[in-house]
Amino acid sequence: TRTPPEEAPEQIENPSFILATTTSTQDSGLLDDLLPVFTEDTGIEAKVVAVGTGKALQMGVDGEADVLLVHAKAAEEAFVANGDGLKRFDVMYNDFVVIGPKSDPAGVSEKAPNNVIDAFTAIRETQTAFVSRGDDSGTHKKELSIWDSIGTIPSGDWYVSAGKGMGDVIQMANEMLGYTLTDRATYLSMAQGIEIIPLVEGDERLFNQYGVIAVNPEKNEMINAEGAQAFIDWILSEKAQELIGEYGISEYGEPLFVPNAK
Amino acid sequence: MGEIILGIEEAFLLLISFNKEIYGIILLSLYVSLASTFFSTIIAVPIGTALGMRNFKGKGILIRLIYTFMSLPPVIAGLFVFLVIMRKGPLGHLRLSFTPTAMILAQICIVVPIIVGLTYNGVKEKGNTIRDLGKTLGANNRQTLFLLIYEMRIIILAAVIAGFGRAVSEVGAVMIVGGNIKGHTRVMTTYIAMLQNMGDYSKAIAVGIVLLALSFLINGILFNLQQR
Amino acid sequence: MGEIILGIEEAFLLLISFNKEIYGIILLSLYVSLASTFFSTIIAVPIGTALGMRNFKGKGILIRLIYTFMSLPPVIAGLFVFLVIMRKGPLGHLRLSFTPTAMILAQICIVVPIIVGLTYNGVKEKGNTIRDLGKTLGANNRQTLFLLIYEMRIIILAAVIAGFGRAVSEVGAVMIVGGNIKGHTRVMTTYIAMLQNMGDYSKAIAVGIVLLALSFLINGILFNLQQR
Amino acid sequence: MNIYLENVIKEYEGKRIVHIDELHIKNGALYGFVGPNGAGKSTLIKMIAGLEPLNSGNIYYGHKPKSNPPFEIMTLVFQKPYLLRTTVEKNILYPLRLRGWTEKAMEERVTELLKDMGLSEFRNQKSWKLSGGETQKVALARAMSFRPKLLLLDEPTANIDPSTIAIIEKMLRKANQEEKTTVIIITHNLQQAKRLCSDLVFMHRGNAVEHGDVEKVLNHPTHSLTQRFIEGELIVD
Amino acid sequence: MNIYLENVIKEYEGKRIVHIDELHIKNGALYGFVGPNGAGKSTLIKMIAGLEPLNSGNIYYGHKPKSNPPFEIMTLVFQKPYLLRTTVEKNILYPLRLRGWTEKAMEERVTELLKDMGLSEFRNQKSWKLSGGETQKVALARAMSFRPKLLLLDEPTANIDPSTIAIIEKMLRKANQEEKTTVIIITHNLQQAKRLCSDLVFMHRGNAVEHGDVEKVLNHPTHSLTQRFIEGELIVD
Numbered sequence A: 001t002r003t004p005p006e007e008a009p010e011q012i013e014n015p016s017f018i019l020a021t022t023t024s025t026q027d028s029g030l031l032d033d034l035l036p037v038f039t040e041d042t043g044i045e046a047k048v049v050a051v052g053t054g055k056a057l058q059m060g061v062d063g064e065a066d067v068l069l070v071h072a073k074a075a076e077e078a079f080v081a082n083g084d085g086l087k088r089f090d091v092m093y094n095d096f097v098v099i100g101p102k103s104d105p106a107g108v109s110e111k112a113p114n115n116v117i118d119a120f121t122a123i124r125e126t127q128t129a130f131v132s133r134g135d136d137s138g139t140h141k142k143e144l145s146i147w148d149s150i151g152t153i154p155s156g157d158w159y160v161s162a163g164k165g166m167g168d169v170i171q172m173a174n175e176m177l178g179y180t181l182t183d184r185a186t187y188l189s190m191a192q193g194i195e196i197i198p199l200v201e202g203d204e205r206l207f208n209q210y211g212v213i214a215v216n217p218e219k220n221e222m223i224n225a226e227g228a229q230a231f232i233d234w235i236l237s238e239k240a241q242e243l244i245g246e247y248g249i250s251e252y253g254e255p256l257f258v259p260n261a262k
Numbered sequence B, C: 001m002g003e004i005i006l007g008i009e010e011a012f013l014l015l016i017s018f019n020k021e022i023y024g025i026i027l028l029s030l031y032v033s034l035a036s037t038f039f040s041t042i043i044a045v046p047i048g049t050a051l052g053m054r055n056f057k058g059k060g061i062l063i064r065l066i067y068t069f070m071s072l073p074p075v076i077a078g079l080f081v082f083l084v085i086m087r088k089g090p091l092g093h094l095r096l097s098f099t100p101t102a103m104i105l106a107q108i109c110i111v112v113p114i115i116v117g118l119t120y121n122g123v124k125e126k127g128n129t130i131r132d133l134g135k136t137l138g139a140n141n142r143q144t145l146f147l148l149i150y151e152m153r154i155i156i157l158a159a160v161i162a163g164f165g166r167a168v169s170e171v172g173a174v175m176i177v178g179g180n181i182k183g184h185t186r187v188m189t190t191y192i193a194m195l196q197n198m199g200d201y202s203k204a205i206a207v208g209i210v211l212l213a214l215s216f217l218i219n220g221i222l223f224n225l226q227q228r
Numbered sequence D, E: 001m002n003i004y005l006e007n008v009i010k011e012y013e014g015k016r017i018v019h020i021d022e023l024h025i026k027n028g029a030l031y032g033f034v035g036p037n038g039a040g041k042s043t044l045i046k047m048i049a050g051l052e053p054l055n056s057g058n059i060y061y062g063h064k065p066k067s068n069p070p071f072e073i074m075t076l077v078f079q080k081p082y083l084l085r086t087t088v089e090k091n092i093l094y095p096l097r098l099r100g101w102t103e104k105a106m107e108e109r110v111t112e113l114l115k116d117m118g119l120s121e122f123r124n125q126k127s128w129k130l131s132g133g134e135t136q137k138v139a140l141a142r143a144m145s146f147r148p149k150l151l152l153l154d155e156p157t158a159n160i161d162p163s164t165i166a167i168i169e170k171m172l173r174k175a176n177q178e179e180k181t182t183v184i185i186i187t188h189n190l191q192q193a194k195r196l197c198s199d200l201v202f203m204h205r206g207n208a209v210e211h212g213d214v215e216k217v218l219n220h221p222t223h224s225l226t227q228r229f230i231e232g233e234l235i236v237d
């Protein structure tokens, strides 16, 4: 089927595309900061749908989104390898931190302030509450890979598999006085109302890379490939990278993301 | 608990801020839930009325099914509508995904069974009496239907109020088909869910209070109609 | 659309798998929604009945408020209960957060207004007639209340069905106060929401179908009571 | 309006409630239907009004047989009258509005009926606040408002006081004589039947046991059941 | 049971509906309340039953003045009887169950009442499937089932056929004589009042215009309103 001709002018008049992303980029406020500038620069409107990583990728597979901004590198590469996406670009990174109660019952800040493997081992040994995303998200995948590297499939009452978004999980850990693994951006944006604090950080295994991928335009004729490409070009541009690097400094005293487009 | 007090304060601040974004969200919420309630009413009241008065084979099962669909989880309704209107879905060419229209469609799926079920239940008791009266006084079919709706207004409006309550408060369906896109498909409930997820409890409660206040207004209007 | 067919298939597979986890989720769903509907009924039916028969100053406003709380967004109800039972909250010492009990409490907040509103609405029309009849035949207050409930069973059960429908299908409140903890507070709706968010549409639909099937069973039982 | 009933049978739960072989309601007559409780009078009159389906048989209205009751020119007052949840006036106006009367004609007719029935002070009263007899009077006024050609009345004066009964009977007689309205009235009051009716149908257990001229049936009943009923004995066999 | 009414006033929307200076219902008597539609008869009887609040005044029951109507030993049949949504039998049993009768006693009583009223075949019929007169009979049977000492009846035979009326009157008379049941019956049927009652109260526009021995009131009314009512004239002033 052909696109009906009368829709074509409308398309140009108000061009927009769907950006599927994870809740961390939306909830941290980064996209609210960036997108108005993007629209101003290009005249294109980005419609952000913030969902779980799994769903974001699924939306790409289905051709329901035009471009993805997610953080699950292995899954992203598989996505491109399957022909669902065109090409993956690094955009920015931040890092994961292990947060937990000030009292630190597992003693991780003593034993392993910058070694996540030792920290997880201590948590497992002491059977202190650990709240997991449990939702197959990028963060969850990262967490599982750490458990895997210490040869554990975590289970038991202390291991709380929540199946919820990052914000909710941080609140649950706060309420249960437990530990969790979170991306720094989400933690910082919520740090005000909670009592749990970063205990483990700076381990290179906690690196959290975000990537951008245009969905394969051959999926269906409704995909706005031009919009997607314009967004990718823009977010990898120097200007956007600079904005990313500055975002959060005024509010949190440090940037939430570190731009690293090549 | 401090968040609740703060929330009440913030609700006032939100309203008097005349912030364009927040008013946009409120208006879209109203538009979506009123539209879905309106269309659901138009669809459901005649069906519920007819069910209340006609007898046919399999009616018992049908009623039970309708009652069952009162339990339709909004997420499932949303997912269903999403699969139908998605780009590669059967109605993909209409380009409805992530639009207010899609949100209205999904809510209609949720609200119709509620209004049908409650209308049916009210009508079955005295619907036949009223229909017979209408006939004997010379009303044609259309006039009899209006007479029925007029006489059953207390029950029908309660059904509509219950349906509106469901529409305006649900988040699962509109989140999926609307996507909570800022400035485009963000409504009060999706905003609340997002704020809640961000840990901004007091603002979430503030928006919740605004939602309840609006609902109070709308229900006041419906209630006045009912008491006539 | 293929997901829907797949979902139906998967629903069967889920049920015949006798997977302990899935049956745990189903049982917990039933427990939470039935318990909250049960307690809501006990609270709401007498209130709705009394409201339907007594007149007092400010009643109009009260009714409107009750109707308004039919629109209480589940997320707000959940948040409210969470703030009360959280560690720092007034009932923090009871350690209710992320327990099925908390989920029941939050659902009661949502379901009570629905049952009160619909019961009130039904009772106001012939409640007084029935109360007067009970009195004249020698029933004491308790017996008169039972008589009222018996005679109003059609309306009350429809209200209960609507309330149960809301309880079993809502996700916002149980998600917040329960936390969707695997093996502990995960119920069908939170599981559906999670699966949906993970992009596993067909499994989400499968669980949704199981939920509807259970609801069909429960409604069948209530419906039979009503038809007596 | 002439009405013919032919082999009319009505059953509930396998029980025969009405069974009329043949009955001819003559145009312009004033019929009384009498008989014990549960004889099937209300069921029969509802069937004549087309509100109860027949199990078998036929009912014809007017000269040309047709089987849809013409409610433009006929109506029925139920044994338990149902008033619309609005004022007395609006109840009486309803059938006139349906027939597109002018405001002026409606106003005149309502005023006249309310006055005749002694209901003037209740014109704007809500219908659910009326007494039993007032309710019945409003239902009757509403039915007579549009001057129907066929009036089916199910115990219309059961709750009405004797003085008002006299007025209502006068109104019915007038409608019958001046407007040639055919009237069927169900009544338990044999005196009323005698005063009012030209013809009488005596029903018993679903059958029209006896029918004919009112004087003849009341004074010289041919059937022993009729006779016993008239003598006021119990009919429980 | 003796009942005293003292300065009883009832108003609706500022309109005085009932106004009784003094009225004494004598224990063991059989009262007829008559009067035109809207006179306030139903309102008065409901006030006597304590179901309508008074605007002012007092009602006393029995020897010692107390103001709560003793429903263990009295009851009221409404003008529009309401039957419970269940079978005829269960309707009649309900007041007996409340009073803790034995199964055997209940069984006997129900059978007797159903037989007396010619309702035996309807024992297991659902109440909403009854005819108008059958409904009224069940309501009456239910009220009489527990042999109350005071029976308030609001037009209980309005829809009942003459033969059954005779039986019901006999039952009422029997209850009155053998069980000393005080009866108040509202009726529009002056013949019935004459046959049945010992005392008559004539109501008009809320007032008990005349009361006394039934023969006296009917044959020698002292008030012109009563006289006109008895003569069957219209009372619209």
Ligand SMILES: Nc1ncnc2c1ncn2[C@@H]1O[C@H](COP(=O)(O)OP(=O)(O)OP(=O)(O)O)[C@@H](O)[C@H]1O
Pocket (backbone or CB within 6 Å): D012, D013, D017, D035, D036, D037, D038, D039, D040, D041, D042, D043, D044, D079, E128, E129, E130, E131, E132, E133, E134, E159
């Ligand atoms: N839905 C029903 N199911 C079973 N029986 C019914 C139903 N409706 C009516 N009946 C029975 O049919 C018979 C005739 O009823 P109908 O109302 O026609 O009597 P009627 O002659 O008008 O009596 P009444 O003088 O008491 O008003 C009654 O015995 C009644 O119990």
Ligand SMILES: Nc1ncnc2c1ncn2[C@@H]1O[C@H](COP(=O)(O)OP(=O)(O)OP(=O)(O)O)[C@@H](O)[C@H]1O
Pocket (backbone or CB within 6 Å): D128, D129, D130, D131, D132, D133, D134, D159, E012, E013, E017, E035, E036, E037, E038, E039, E040, E041, E042, E043, E044, E079
């Ligand atoms: N809620 C109300 N509001 C206003 N007026 C009322 C209300 N209830 C009753 N009335 C009026 O009070 C008057 C007395 O009513 P009531 O029912 O006592 O009359 P009644 O003597 O029993 O008449 P009937 O013989 O017609 O049954 C009537 O004129 C009626 O319209």
Ligand SMILES: [Mg+2]
Pocket (backbone or CB within 6 Å): D041, D042, D043, D079, D154, E131, E132, E133
């Ligand atoms: Mg009848």
Ligand SMILES: [Mg+2]
Pocket (backbone or CB within 6 Å): D131, D132, D133, E041, E042, E043, E079, E154
């Ligand atoms: Mg009365």
